[in-house]
Amino acid sequence: MSTPILEKIRGFMFNPSLAFRKVKDEEAGETIKYLMVLAIFYAIMSTLLTVINIFIHPFLGISPMEPAPAEPLLIISWIFVILVITLIIAVFFGLWLHLFVFLLGGRKGVWQTEKSVFYNLTPTLLLGWIPVIGPLVGGVWSVIIGVIGVKELQDLSDTKAALAVVLAIVIAAILAVLILGAMLLAVVSSLSMTV
Secondary structure, three states, X not given: OOOOHHHHHXXXXXXXXXXXXXXXXXXXXXXXXXXXXXXXXXXXXXXXXXXXXXXXXXXXXXXXXXXXXXXXXXXXXXXXXXXHHHHHHHHHHHHHHHHHHHHOOOOOOHHHHHHHHHHHOHHHHHHOOOOOHHHHHHHHHHHXXXXXXXXXXXXXXXXXXXXXXXXXXXXXXXXXXXXXXXXXXXXXXXXXHHO
C-alpha cells in the first residue's frame, strides 16, 4: 500500500531516517510518482516567479518589477523545460553519486541510490524556487537528507555515506567550473581573434 505524498513529504523533511526505511522496498513507480509531483510543483512555482518578473539582487534584496504580459504557450514551455531539466539532473546525479557509493562499498544497487536522490530532493523542490534563501536552505537540507538516504538505502556507515555524497557534489562542481571556464575561454579567444 502506498503512503500519501503529503505524509512522505513530512517524513523526508522531518524524520528522514524513518522515511527512508519505509521506502526501502518500495516499487519504482511510487518513487517516480513522488518525484514527478514535487518536480511539477517546483517547475510551476519557478515559472510563476519568472512570469511575474521577480528579480533578485544579492545586495538589494527582493525587488518586484511590474508584471509583464505572459504568453500561455511560453508559460507552459517554461514549466516543461524546468520539469525536464530537473528530472534529467536528478537521474544523472543519482548515477554519478552511485559511482562514489559503489567505490565506498554500497552494493544494494543503483536504484537504491537513485531512490535516495529522488527523495533527498524534497527540500530543494519544495523550497528551491523561493528567492535567495530557498536554494540555500533547500540545498543544504537536501545534502543532509542525501547522506541519510545513502546510509539507510545502501547500508553504509555515516562516514562513508557522507564521503560519497560530498565527493559526488564537490567533484561535479569542480568539473562544471572547469567545463564552463573552458567554454568561456573559447568564446573570449574566438572574440579576440575576430577583432
